[in-house]
Each structure stands twice: as structure tokens, then as C-alpha cells.
Amino acid sequence: MYTLYYSPGAASMLPHLLLIEAQAPYELRPVDLAAGGQRDPEYLKLNPNGVVPTLLVNEAPYYEAAALAQLIAENHPEAALAPPLGTARRATYLQWMTHLANTLQPAYRLWFYPGDAGAVDPDAVKAAARQKIETIWERIDALLSDGRAYFVGDGPTALDFYALMLMRWSRNMPRPATEWPHLKAFAERMKARPSWKTLYEREGLTEWA
Incomplete structure (x- = not known):
């Protein structure tokens, strides 16, 4: 439980x-x-x-x-929700999970809360955070450009749901993640899953449905 x-x-x-x-x-x-x-x-x-x-x-x-x-x-x-241990897909999965956790999510923190960086220009902090976020979305869009439906394998893993959540966080940024064509298709595919609709009902969410 x-x-x-x-x-x-x-x-x-x-x-x-x-x-x-x-x-x-x-x-x-x-x-x-x-x-x-x-x-x-x-x-x-x-x-x-x-x-x-x-x-x-x-x-x-x-x-x-x-x-x-x-x-x-x-x-x-x-x-x-994760590729099998000892597979190449598992290695790629772990790499991207760590990258999202260590690089992309902290950049969002600075975008939303630039004061966390200390006594520095908040506009400069936000600009640097935005550049990092957009650079990562550019890389992921390129990864998805080979026609794959998900990061690794034929079905979604925890990694795909992690990326989807972080894409949602960009919805009010100057360039949302859905501005990239392959990311947009990925988001539409993931948001069509019953779990996404169930979560929205249980959390009372409406934006970016």
C-alpha cells in the first residue's frame, strides 16, 4: 500500500x-x-x-x-515501466532519467524561482535556465525524429512519463516544448493514455489536458 x-x-x-x-x-x-x-x-x-x-x-x-x-x-x-536489467535499453533509460533529474528539472527550478541562485540578476538567471531547457528539448526532439514512439522500446517507461510532466511545466514559457514537432506528437500520444486522464480527474487539473 x-x-x-x-x-x-x-x-x-x-x-x-x-x-x-x-x-x-x-x-x-x-x-x-x-x-x-x-x-x-x-x-x-x-x-x-x-x-x-x-x-x-x-x-x-x-x-x-x-x-x-x-x-x-x-x-x-x-x-x-522500466527496461529489463542488463539490456542496452536499460542503460539508455538510466542515462536519460538521470539527465532529466540532474539537468532539466533543476533548470526549471531556476526558471520559476530565480531567487534560488542567490544575489544575482534574476533576468539573467531565467535567460540561462530557458536556454538550457530549450537545448534539452532540441536534443530530445532530435532523438524522437527517427520515428520511435517512446524513448526506449515499444511502450512507455517511467522515463516517458517524466519527460511528459516536464513538458507540461513548459506550457507557459516563451517556447513551450510542444513547439518542437516530434515532441508535440510524443505529448499527444502520451496524453491519450487513460492514466493521464485519470490523474487530471484526481488532481483537479485542467491546463494542458
Whole structure:
């Protein structure tokens, strides 16, 4: 049994999508970020970083969206959310999961919260973040240009859902990820999945449906 602490549209979307895909039993517990719920002392006992998501697995708390995604994939191999161990596809999967977690997602953080960079020009921080984000979308669009439907293999893995979430975050940027043709087709394909529609219903989301 899982319990997911989440906020609609935040990084908790990734483990939420995968729990739905895996048909795993779970309970949702909202964290009101606008009201500072992530800084509540009781929540900080679960996640000292003061962010979402936090996932309770048999009552034990774990965090970091990319790590939770891989944990869910490992716990539910029947859902085929990760390529098999020891395969070339697995190596590519791990490479891109790490790149999204270490490079793309942090760039979004600076785009949305340039003050995190310290006492520097926030406009310059946002410009640098935007350039990094767009450079990565350019690379992924080129990867998808060979006609593949997903990053690795014939079906979507946790990696594809991770990319989809980060694409959604670009929806109000000067150049959204869907401005790239192969990424646009990828997003349309992924958003057609029942799990995406279910997540929108459960989180009460409407934008970028």
C-alpha cells in the first residue's frame, strides 16, 4: 500500500502517474504549497527537504521524484515501466532519467524561482535556465525524429512519463516544448493514455489536458 503526498501539477505528478499505470493501491494526501504545508513540522518529519512528493511505502517515507519513479517501476515489473536489467535499453533509460533529474528539472527550478541562485540578476538567471531547457528539448526532439514512439522500446517507461510532466511545466514559457514537432506528437500520444486522464480527474487539473 502506498500513500502519496502531492500537490496538483507539481513533481508528484510523476509517481502519481506511475501508480495509476501500475494499478497499484494508493491513497492521496494533499499538501497545500500556497499555505506552506510543505514546511509543516509534521510533514518535515517525512520529507526534510520540504517539497513534494513524499511516498509512504508500507508506512516508511521516501522522496525525490525520479527515485520514486524508479522504485515504483521496480516494485511493479508487470507494468513494464522500466527496461529489463542488463539490456542496452536499460542503460539508455538510466542515462536519460538521470539527465532529466540532474539537468532539466533543476533548470526549471531556476526558471520559476530565480531567487534560488542567490544575489544575482534574476533576468539573467531565467535567460540561462530557458536556454538550457530549450537545448534539452532540441536534443530530445532530435532523438524522437527517427520515428520511435517512446524513448526506449515499444511502450512507455517511467522515463516517458517524466519527460511528459516536464513538458507540461513548459506550457507557459516563451517556447513551450510542444513547439518542437516530434515532441508535440510524443505529448499527444502520451496524453491519450487513460492514466493521464485519470490523474487530471484526481488532481483537479485542467491546463494542458
